[in-house]
Amino acid sequence: MNPVKVFSWSLLLLCMSFGDVVSADEGDDFFEKRIRPILVKHCYDCHAGVNSEGGLLLDTRDGWRHGGDNGTAIVPGQPDDSLLIQAIRYEDAESLAMPPKEAGGKLSGEEIAALEEWVRRGAPDPRIAAVKLGGMTAEEAKAWWAFQPLPNADPAPTATKIDAYLDQKLAEQGLTSAPPADKRTLLRRATYDLTGLPPTSEEVDAFLADESPDAFAKVIDRLLASPQYGVRYGRHWLDVVRYADTAGENTDRPLPHAWRYRNWVIDALNQDKPFDQFVRLQLAGDLIGAKQPRDQTNEGIIATGYLAIARRFGHDIDEQNYLMHEDVIDNLGKNFLGLTTGCARCHNHKYDPITVDDYYALYGVFESTRFAFPGCEPKGQPRDLISLASPEQIDALMQPWNEKVAAADTKKKQLEQTAAALLGFRTENARPLVDKTLVAEGTSVPFANLTATVRKGEVLQLTVFPNESHGADSTRVEWTIKEEGEAGRTWNVDNLIDKISQGNPLADHDEATWCFLETTTGPISLSQRYDSLQNNPALKAWKRFDDALSIFVNTSDQPVDVWTTLPAKAFFVHPEHNRPVTVAWISPIDGAVTISGAVADAHPSGSDGVAFDLVQIAAPQYGAGLIEMGKEAAAPAIDPGPKPKLPVAYSVIDAKPTNAKIQKRGDPEQPGDEVERHWLTVFGGTSIANPQESGRRELADLVAQHPLTARVFVNRVWQWHFGQGLVGTPNNFGSRGQLPTHPELLDWLTAEFVASGYQVKTLHRLILQTAAYQRSSDPPTGSLDADPENHLLSHYNLRRLSAEEIRDSLLFVSGQLDLAPAQEHPFPDESTWTFTQHTPFNAIYETNKRSAYLMVQRQHRHPFLSLFDGADPNASTPARETSTVPTQSLYFLNDPFFHAQAAATADRLSNEENDDQRLQIAYRLLFQRQPTASETKAASAFLQNYPAEASEKWRAYVRVLLAGNEFLHVD
Incomplete structure (x- = not known):
């Protein structure tokens, strides 16, 4: 048969067997006419x-095609197996x-039939979307202004070029700039x-x-x-990284060692550490500093405190x-990239390419x-704190203590060996006088007229057991x-x-x-004497360790209320969990005794x-052993400290x-x-090259080198100088986020920053020497109407001092400020922590150090910092x-700290x-100027009319000055 005819017949049979398959054009037409309207009307919301x-x-x-949380939504060609069809049929309502x-309820029969037919036809769908990265298409992300490469650096950057960018924007709006500030104002501003x-x-x-x-x-x-520069700008950085001295979980536990990271930030800025290295060390300093000299190793470890202080x-x-x-x-x-990466935890970012x-x-x-x-x-x-000492340093620090511990262990073993030997005597020679008897809650069990024949050195031993209590x-x-x-x-415990x-x-x-003993496994003397319990000298005790197990007495002739009411002149024992406590009497006689x-x-x-039980131990060696062991236990203890x-x-x-x-x-x-x-992915999606590490070392390089990181930081520095960034949303x-008011300036300034080797102090110099920074804070004519937020910087922005600046200034003018760096806070020792969600940690530690060193607590913010808008340590x-x-005004009226500094x-x-x-002198100290004639007259009237003696008049007047706008603001 002709091969061509065979092929034609085969093709015809194939087409006949798949008669329901439609062409692409027919499928697209069916979708557009029948399916898209249904989806738009009923599903798109x-x-x-x-x-x-x-x-x-x-x-x-x-x-x-990707499906949802329940799996594949549509199986082309198979309506009955498609979750979408099952859902619109209400098969499982x-x-x-x-x-x-x-949302409108079940579709009409006609709409359901159309969707079933669509799936049966293979679900043809012409809607090919652009490739998306989260909330942007790839093309949108590629074109986004913040992700662009930086321009070439200017070979001769000057402050006047910054002013040129600013003045151009002012001119476009028909605005003029304010004149220069006077020198006294400028110095106060810059300082x-x-x-x-x-x-x-x-x-x-001098200026x-x-x-x-x-x-x-x-x-x-x-x-x-x-x-003090590092203290000031370190506090800026600590705001952004949400530094705190407590963990933030439901007991808000202290972080006794977090201060090292705080101080590292301050020192790094004082040293003008290049910003890219500043970034790398915080993300991967432990890896970067590994195998370096010890001081560099420790610096890298401490810098990663940035990660550890996470809430x-x-x-x-x-x-x-x-x-x-x-x-x-x-x-x-947010901190490094100015991107809300956390939004992608549950789903692709809705707006940004993450x-x-x-x-x-x-x-x-x-x-x-x-x-x-x-x-x-x-x-x-x-746990899991990172050592800053080398193995050699650790050995040198620990050796004296380890030697004392070893000596104490030796003594302990000797006592335990003696106790084991005595236990043998007890086991072989014990005769029960009172079998183990329950003393029920709140009851008393007497024993009377018990008789025993004893020899010198034999022991009568009463033991109290804790049951399950x-x-x-x-x-x-x-x-x-x-x-x-x-x-x-007669012998009596009383x-x-x-x-x-x-x-x-x-x-x-x-x-x-x-003898007073613990008898958990064998008799061990209670060797620690306590001349008071719960600060009450009427209660005296013997214990073995600093715990509940004890023999104790109330020596007072009156009842004592402590954990319970203890009757006067009484003798007590207190067992501990699984640890009985014993009182033993060693007989001095040969003869019969009556016990009650x-x-x-x-x-x-x-x-x-x-x-409790009561036994006779008919072995004089046991009694002698108790006395000898007691003397050993009473010998000066080897306290390793x-x-x-x-x-x-x-x-x-x-x-x-x-x-x-x-x-x-x-x-x-x-x-x-x-x-x-x-x-x-938007920045290339580079995979971690060394899977044997966490990837932080490579991530640190990628973050530090990206132009977005430099842009974000330059914008922050601009904001810290002018009160607002060129981008008004510094974390976004x-x-x-907001678009930059001066995009070309931001790019130019960032390029210069990178070209300088990421030198932050060079960036400061460039900005502070601009005419814009040195302008008066008086708005030029028309500027408030045309630019009410002063985005174009026609004048300098008047600002109130931050919380830390207010407190530091009060200490500064009072002569009480301690400028030396602070270190750790006086937290309670870690071994004593018993904080719970009902009794979380809470403290305020007074200090005359700079306010950047105040203990920052997450759950209970420092009241002063909270009152004057300090940073929230729970978030960037x-x-x-x-x-x-109003409470700020009340602070100046009533707060003891404020009154003390004023005095x-x-x-x-x-x-x-x-x-x-x-x-x-007061005006020079507080405002760095002389008082005016009207101020002198007002002061004279105040001092003359204030109803108090001279010293208190001046204290009151200083309070007025310290609470005034000039002291609390910088213009």
Whole structure:
């Protein structure tokens, strides 16, 4: 047969067998006429654009092909197997019915039939969407202004070129600029700006007298060289990285070592560390500094405190570390890149080019990192702190202590060996006098007329057991031993009450000896004497350790109220969990005795009471052994003292490297696909080249080198100088942020910054020497109408001092400010922490150090910093708010700190001869100028009319000046 005819017949048969298959044109036409209108009308509100209910998008072909949280939505050619068709049929109206009733309810039969036919035909769909990265298409992201490369650097950058950019914008709006500020105003402005402190009157005089062209440049250099520059700009940085001295979980545990990172930031800025290196060290300093000299190694470790100070969440923070990772990723994005990366935790970013894959790629980097652990309620003490000492230094620090510990262990073992031998005597020679008996909650069990024949050295031993009460019961013991016969001597524990502190063993009259023991495994003497309990000297005790197990007495002739009411002149024992406590009497006689007494639960506490037994140990060697062991235990203890505190940092190091799995909808209980660690896709998506590390070293390089990072930081520095950035949303350079007011200036300035080697102080000099920075704060005519927010900088922005500046200035003028760097806070020792969600950590530590060193608490913000708009340590603070509220005025009226500084300031004036001289000194000290005639007249009237003695008049007047606008503002 002709081969051509065979092929034609085969093709015909094939077409006949797939008669339902339609051409592409027919399929597209069917979709456009029949399907798209249904989807637009009924589905797009919940399943299109940024709305992806259930993770399903129906506005593109790729959307339904990808499916949603429940899996594939459409199986082309198979309507019955397609979730979309099952949903519109209402096959399971309880769990899968679309559209839901509140959105219009079930589709019409005709609409359902059309969708079924569409799927049966293979779901033809011509809607090919542009490639999207989160909320932008790839082309939109490529063109976004903030992601562009920087222009070439200017070979001769000057401040006048900055002014040219600014003046051009003013001219375009028909605006003029304000004249230069006077020199005194300029010096006050720059000094506060660069150091956070006012200038001295001597510094003002020197600047006013210097008429050289570079007089202000010399001032800038002097201020940048001051150690107080790092304190001021370090605090700016700490705002953005949400620094805190507590963890933020539900007990808000202290971070005793976080201060090292705080001080590193301050020192790094004072040293003018290049900003790119500043970034790298905070992200991967432990890796960068590895195998370097010890000081460089430690610097790198401390710098990663940036990561470690991430907020912790919940009750058991190990179970909620996914929230800590979110906090890290969110801050890294906002702080360095000006992008809201945290928004991609649950879904692709709705506005910016950041995908869920990008988020979990970064998540894997930090999941491969071991974070220092601050402790939490179920896991009380910190762990995983990073040592700053070399192995050799650790050995040298620990050796003396280890030697003492070894000696103490040797003594302990000797006592335990003796106790084991004595236990053998007890086991072989014990005769029960009272079998183990329950003393029920709140009851007393007597024993009377028990008889025994004893020999010298034999022992009568009463033991109290804790049952299951975990040692919660104080137990009163009454016990009398009476000799039968003519002598008829009597021994009673009550006789020991007033001489309990004399020793253990304790000699009683007529050669009897009492021993106070722990008998958990064998008898061990209680060797630690306590001359008071709970600060009450009437209560005296013997213990073995600093815990509840004890023999104790109330020596007072009155009841004592402590953890319970203890009767007067009484003898007690207190067992501990699984640890019984024993009173032993060593016989001084050969003969018969009668024994009586009682054991009583002295502290009813809702537990199961205690139990006790009474035995005779017919082995004189046992009694002699108790006395000898007691003497050994009473010998001066080998106290190794507190374990040496090794220098450690609250930082991070690499852990086992791993790739993270997507958490569907941000829920760690719903793991999805694994994501390879990589850089943001919009910036190239570079994969981690060394999978044996966390990836932080490579991430640090990628972040530090990206022009966006430099843009964001330059904008921050501009904002810190002018009160507002060229980009008004300093943490958001994405599509929801503000566009730059002067984009060319921002790019030019950033290019110069990078070209300078990322030298921050060079950037300061360039900005501060502009005419714009040196302008008066008086608005030129028309500027407030045309540019009410002063975005175009026709004049300088008047500003109120920050909270730290106000407090530091009060200490400065009072002469109380301590400018030396601070270190750690006086937190309670970590071994004592018992903080809970009901009793979280809370403290305020007073100091005369600069306010940047104040202890910053997350759950209970420092009241002064909170009142005057300090940074929120729970989240990045890109710019401080400035509120004006009545409580601020009340602060100046009533606060003890404010009144104390005002009094100290007034007292500094007391050596002056008269009120006129005092007034002049006061104005020079507070405002760096002389008072005007009207101010002098007003002061005279105030002092004359204020109803108090002279010293208090001046204190009141100084309070008025310190609470005034001129002191609290910089213009």
